[in-house]
Amino acid sequence: xxxxxxxxxxxxxxxxxxxxxxxxxxxxxxxxxxxxxxxxxxxxxxxxxxxxxxxxxxxxxxxxxxxxxxxxxxxxxxxxxxxxxxxxxxxxxxxxxxxxxxxxxxxxxxxxxxxxxxxxxxxxxxxxxxxxxxxxxxxxxxxxxxxxxxxxxxxxxxxxxxxxxxxxxxxxxxxxxxxx
Amino acid sequence: xxxxxxxxxxxxxxxxxxxxxxxxxxxxxxxxxxxxxxxxxxxxxxxxxxxxxxxxxxxxxxxxxxxxxxxxxxxxxxxxxxxxxxxxxxxxxxxxxxxxxxxxxxxxxxxxxxxxxxxxxxxxxxxxxxxxxxxxxxxxxxxxxxxxxxxxxxxxxxxxxxxxxxxxxxxxxxxxxxxxxxxxxxxxxxxxxxxxxxxxxxxxxxxxxxxxxxxxxxxxxxxxxxxxxxxxxxxxxxxxxxxxxxxxxxxxxxxxxxxxxxxxxxxxxxxxxxxxxxxxxxxxxxxxxxxxxxxxxxxxxxxxxxxxxxxxxxxxxxxxxxxxxxxxxxxxxxxxxxxxx
Numbered sequence: 001x002x003x004x005x006x007x008x009x010x011x012x013x014x015x016x017x018x019x020x021x022x023x024x025x026x027x028x029x030x031x032x033x034x035x036x037x038x039x040x041x042x043x044x045x046x047x048x049x050x051x052x053x054x055x056x057x058x059x060x061x062x063x064x065x066x067x068x069x070x071x072x073x074x075x076x077x078x079x080x081x082x083x084x085x086x087x088x089x090x091x092x093x094x095x096x097x098x099x100x101x102x103x104x105x106x107x108x109x110x111x112x113x114x115x116x117x118x119x120x121x122x123x124x125x126x127x128x129x130x131x132x133x134x135x136x137x138x139x140x141x142x143x144x145x146x147x148x149x150x151x152x153x154x155x156x157x158x159x160x161x162x163x164x165x166x167x168x169x170x171x172x173x174x175x176x177x178x179x180x
Numbered sequence: 181x182x183x184x185x186x187x188x189x190x191x192x193x194x195x196x197x198x199x200x201x202x203x204x205x206x207x208x209x210x211x212x213x214x215x216x217x218x219x220x221x222x223x224x225x226x227x228x229x230x231x232x233x234x235x236x237x238x239x240x241x242x243x244x245x246x247x248x249x250x251x252x253x254x255x256x257x258x259x260x261x262x263x264x265x266x267x268x269x270x271x272x273x274x275x276x277x278x279x280x281x282x283x284x285x286x287x288x289x290x291x292x293x294x295x296x297x298x299x300x301x302x303x304x305x306x307x308x309x310x311x312x313x314x315x316x317x318x319x320x321x322x323x324x325x326x327x328x329x330x331x332x333x334x335x336x337x338x339x340x341x342x343x344x345x346x347x348x349x350x351x352x353x354x355x356x357x358x359x360x361x362x363x364x365x366x367x368x369x370x371x372x373x374x375x376x377x378x379x380x381x382x383x384x385x386x387x388x389x390x391x392x393x394x395x396x397x398x399x400x401x402x403x404x405x406x407x408x409x410x411x412x413x414x415x416x417x418x419x420x421x422x423x424x425x426x427x428x429x430x431x432x433x434x435x436x437x438x439x440x441x442x443x444x445x446x447x448x449x450x451x452x453x454x455x456x457x458x459x460x461x462x463x464x465x466x467x468x469x470x471x472x473x474x475x476x477x478x479x480x481x482x483x484x485x486x487x488x489x490x491x492x493x494x495x496x497x498x499x500x501x502x503x504x505x506x507x508x509x510x511x512x513x514x515x516x517x518x519x520x521x
Contacts, residue, residue, distance in 0.1 A: 023247075024366065104243050104260045123262035 029055040032153035036144075038115050045115035047142045048172075049158030056180030064147045064155035065177035071100050071145045072159055075107070079135070079161065079168045085121040086131035092122070092145055100145040108141045111160065116142075139163045140171065182251065183322075185211050185231070185238060188315040192233045197284040199277050200231040200308050201296070204286050206469035207312045209410045212238050215247040226267060227285075227292065232276035239274050241267065268295045284308030313475070316468055318483040323411070323468065324502060327485055328511060330367075330413025331500060334406045335514045337361040341376065341404070342419055342518075347396045351376045351389040354402070362406050371405030371412045371470060375496075379418065385496050396422040399431075401496040412467045414487060415512045416498035424521040432517055435495035439516075442490055446501050446508035448482045461492040467500055485511070 027033070031054040038047040053061050074091040085108075092107050093099050099122065101107050107122035119133050121141070140162045148154025157175035161168040188211050192200060202208050208216070208229035216228075228241040239256045242248060248257065258270035272278055283300060285293075286308040296305065319327070340361035341354045354376040362370065377386040379399040387403070394400060398421040405414030418435075420428050438459050445458055452464040453476045466472030467487040480486065480503045489498035497516060501508040 022368075106262075120262055124266065125262050 027054045032061070034156055036156075036158070040115075043113055045111055045113065047111055047115050047144075047158055047160065049144055049156055050175060051155045051157060051178045053178050053180045057178035060149075060152065061155065061178040064149070065157075065175075068100075068145060068147045068155045068157065069175070069177070071096070071147070072143050075143060076161070076168065079141075079163065081135055081137050081163060081165065083135050084131050085119060085129075085133035085135070086127060089122045089127075089130050100147055102146060105144075107145055108143045111140050111142050135163050137163050137165050183320055184213070184315070185236070188231060188312065189233055189236055191311045191315045192231070192284070194314075195284070195306065195311055197282050197306050197308065197311055198233050198280040199282075199303075200229075200284045200286075200311060201227040201271065202229040202231070202286050202308060202312070203227060203288070204309075204312075206316075206410065206472075207286050207309075208240070210312065210316055210469055212240055212252060213249045214240055214242070214252065215409070216240070216242055226264070227271050227296075230271055230274055230277065232274065232280075234276040237275075239271075241270075264291055264295055268292075268299050272299050282306045284311050286312055313473060316472060317466065318481055319468060319485050319502075320483075324483075324485065324511075326409060326411040327413060327468065327500065330406055330408035330411045331415065331512050332413065333362060333365050333367045333408050334371075334404055334413040334415055335512060336365060337406065338402060338404050338415065338417065338514060341402060342417075345394065345400060345419055345421055347422055348393055350391050350393050351378065351400075352391055354400075355389050358404055367406045367408045369407040371407045371414050374405065375401050375403035375416070377401050378421075379494055379496070382494050385491055394421040397425045397428075398422075399428060399494065403496060403498065407470060410469050412470050412487075412500075414467065414498070414500060415514055416489060416496050417514065417516060418495045418497060420518055420521070424518055429521060431493045431495050432521060434493040435490065435497065436516065438492050439490050439497060442488065443501070443508060443510060446486070446488060446503060447480070448503055448505050449479045451479050452476055452486070455488070459490065459492065461490055463489045463491075 033052040035052065036049045038045055071092050074094060075088050078087045078091045089107060101122060106120050109116045110119045119139060122130060142158050142160050144156060144158040146154055146156045155178060159175060160171040162171055203226055211231050212229060230239040237256060238252055239258060240248060240252060241260060242257045243260050245254045245257060261267050280303050283303045284306045337358045341358040344354060344357040355374055358374060375387045376389045378392055378394055379385050379401050385401045400419050400421055402419060403416035405412055442459055442462060445455055452474045455464050456462045464486055466474045467485055482503055482505050484503045485500055486503060487498060487500050500511045502511055
């Protein structure tokens with residue numbers, strides 16, 4: 001990801017491929033819209049992410065969503081008490097050319113009274129930090145990897161799970177892919 | 181923006197602060213003019229913005245120059261990191277920072293205080309919030325225009341809530357109507373948690389909404405605010421549910437009298453504490469890029485914008501006022517009473 005807009009294009013339309021402040025730009029057919037939002041209810045936060053394609057998704061958008069699903073499912077396969085953040089990072093990165101999230105963000109983050117809080121998984125705190133972070137029952141994680149192709153926009157959604165005594169429980173509905 | 185930065189640089193010079201390390205978004209926005217992605221709970225206490233007096237430059241923690249004004253070129257952006265030591269290294273690498281004798285900070289966690297003092301052992305930490313409070317205190321004409329624009333959003337959304345106020349409607353629904361209208365107008369952040377509450381008799385006014393359904397002849401306190409492009413627009417009114425009653429009329433007359441004499445007292449040279457002491461139920465604070473504290477030791481100056489609130493006689497009302505030499509301009513034109521009262 002280039003450091004500045006002038007060094008683009010980042011995507012087929014020359015946009016910043018990262019959700020930054022909303023502008024008053026008008027949407028056009030084919031635009032890929034990343035939504036990253038949430039509400040607070042009685043002091044606790046939610047986090048909702050999904051990808052919309054103006055006019056409806058095409059095959060490449062669906063393909064990106066399938067790849068995203070696969071990354072999250074690989075994480076869920078190893079998600080249980082005693083596993084480490086490092087295990088999640090390795091599961092997500094297996095078979096990928098690069099870590100499927102933005103280097104200044106994370107594969108997953110905790111959520112509670114803040115919408116993003118510890119534990120953080122896959123940050124620039126590094127491998128040692130991730131390997132030392134042991135998952136425990138009661139931790140709630142928001143998984144939000146990103147699949148993108150250079151020159152194209154990408155797909156990102158978010159799924160929230162709570163770590164339980166013997167595995168995990170989904171707190172959000174499984175994401176069904178890009179919407180239009 | 182250049183004018184706002186110049187004010188901050190002047191205050192730095194006056195207070196002998198060479199570098200400002202700012203974490204609070206209102207302060208960062210004031211000196212930079214930038215709209216940045218909020219990272220709730222993570223960034224507010226990080227050194228997200230640095231002002232160097234020697235160079236006059238503003239440096240920002242941002243991974244992109246999207247929505248960053250052209251006056252801040254990309255080489256003055258430093259990257260986000262989850263490792264506080266990395267952020268501190270980026271700050272230390274900024275020209276003019278490492279040799280600073282006095283560094284002003286506007287809020288710090290103990291961790292960042294340790295990192296700052298370890299990284300700059302020869303520097304003394306100073307009160308950066310005082311610098312920024314002074315720089316933000318008197319508004320420019322352009323800033324007042326932005327506040328007016330924010331107030332007009334708040335008024336429009338309050339109008340929608342008033343329209344929806346009728347017997348059977350729940351307090352929380354009024355809040356929903358207000359926020360929906362605010363969002364439709366392109367402003368998505370309330371300035372504070374709004375009040376949409378039935379007032380019981382002469383009890384102190386509740387500030388948090390409930391599921392309570394409003395009934396005919398209830399008095400309803402409405403205290404609302406929005407942040408439009410970071411700038412606050414807020415006001416409060418008390419409205420009848422259904423037909424106004426004689427009791428409301430009586431309370432309103434007394435409140436109107438108290439409010440009028442309060443507004444009359446608002447002008448340059450008065451202390452905020454004097455205003456608060458002049459009528460029970462009065463509160464005064466500064467407003468601009470959100471809530472702004474007022475130094476009670478210093479009288480109001482022309483060009484300050486205050487938020488004046490009066491809770492008296494079972495009525496809540498508030499407005500933002502632009503302080504003038506001999507009087508003050510009430511910045512909202514929203515009526516104080518329902519038609520027919």
